[in-house]
Amino acid sequence: MDFYVDAASRAPIYRQLAEQIRAAIARGRLRANARLPSVRELSRRLVINPNTVARVYTELERDGLLVTRPGLGVFVASPGSDLTKKARRERLVALLDGFFTEAVLLGFTADEVQDLVRDRSAQFQWQAPA
């Protein structure tokens, strides 16, 4: 699993990394019980302060996406747990709110947006969850 950070980005480094891990988990690229690189490994790979990595792991653990197994490492939490379902829902809701805001700024009405969503959804390749 390849992570990257862009020091020149407007998004702070910790946020970039947290986003990537969240997205990877949500999309199944990082499967349940997969082991993440250790804080040391990842900070070395990305050339960033290990505290930043530790902070991201702590935050994601608090949100129920990761779990630390003492002596073993940091792992992706099992998907069945309520916390991960809740976290996934929250993520999608955040994206939806952003989408609605943009639609309003672009001058669309609620009805127009609903029609658009329905049309695109019909064309989209919905997959069964992993």
Added chain:
Amino acid sequence: MSDSPADDALDNVIVTEHLSKAYGPKWVVRDLNLRVPRGCVYGFLGRNGAGKSTTIKMLLGMARPDAGQALLLGEDVVALTPATRARIAYMAEGHPLYGWMSIGQIVRFTRSFYDQWDQPLVDQILDHFELSKHQKCGRLSRGQQAQVSLALAVAPDPELLILDDPTLGLDTVVRREFLEALIQLIQSRGRTILFSSHVLGDVERVASRIGVMVDGVLRVDCPTETFRESVRKVVAEFDDEPPEFPGCEGLVSWRRMGVQLELVVVNWSPTQQAVLESLEPRWIDAVELNLEDAFIEYTRGSRRSVPLFARETRRVDGAVVERTA
């Protein structure tokens, strides 16, 4: 503030109290009160001539303060005991090495100052960069000199490492390799690093706290992220020529750009937004900045640089540093 400097040293590896230096009539460093806690990676920033190098020279006892004092590991810098000196390593600007010495000679020379010395580590670094002990320092490229300098700085496994613009003149690849070496260093708990740099992208990656010097005065001293989050560039567009900006709290600078007003503000909030809205712009956009842009906006403006100080209470728990504030 009544804490004596010696008390602070328990938690703070570098302490300065009203540290000042003048060259002739000009105060190059003015009333500097710096606290660098143990384990911190402190990015020391400022434009050329802002006083960073002079500060570092004073910390290393290479320049005498005209006022105030500086303590490293609890001891006054003008009277460091050899035992304490052996716990501190530094890389001076331009990484000067005695040109006439061979690498082997300078390693032996430097080693003689320290009780602890990781020679296998030095050998490993030299080997990695394909440097032979017989090569003369004067014949090395800039990048090679930097690598030798860094090897010499880390070999004594120092508690405190002070680096004065260590990547100056290095090409992109060597600069990245240097940063990688620094990361490995940081991973050792309890080690404190203070470094000055102009490469803000690098600072953003590794520094946990930053300090910004402006005209000899420390204007910013806070966690890296706090600075980023606090400095905003706000753009407001008008139908016509924008009015003069009446000013607001935390204003660093402002200017007119065609039909737009550009403000640089510290701690942008609804109060300040109200001031801008009272001028009736068509729209307002407050933009987040990366560290480099935040630094540029903060230091390029004229007169008023708004001070930004934030203490963090630290609880060291493994590699995690919890931040409050």
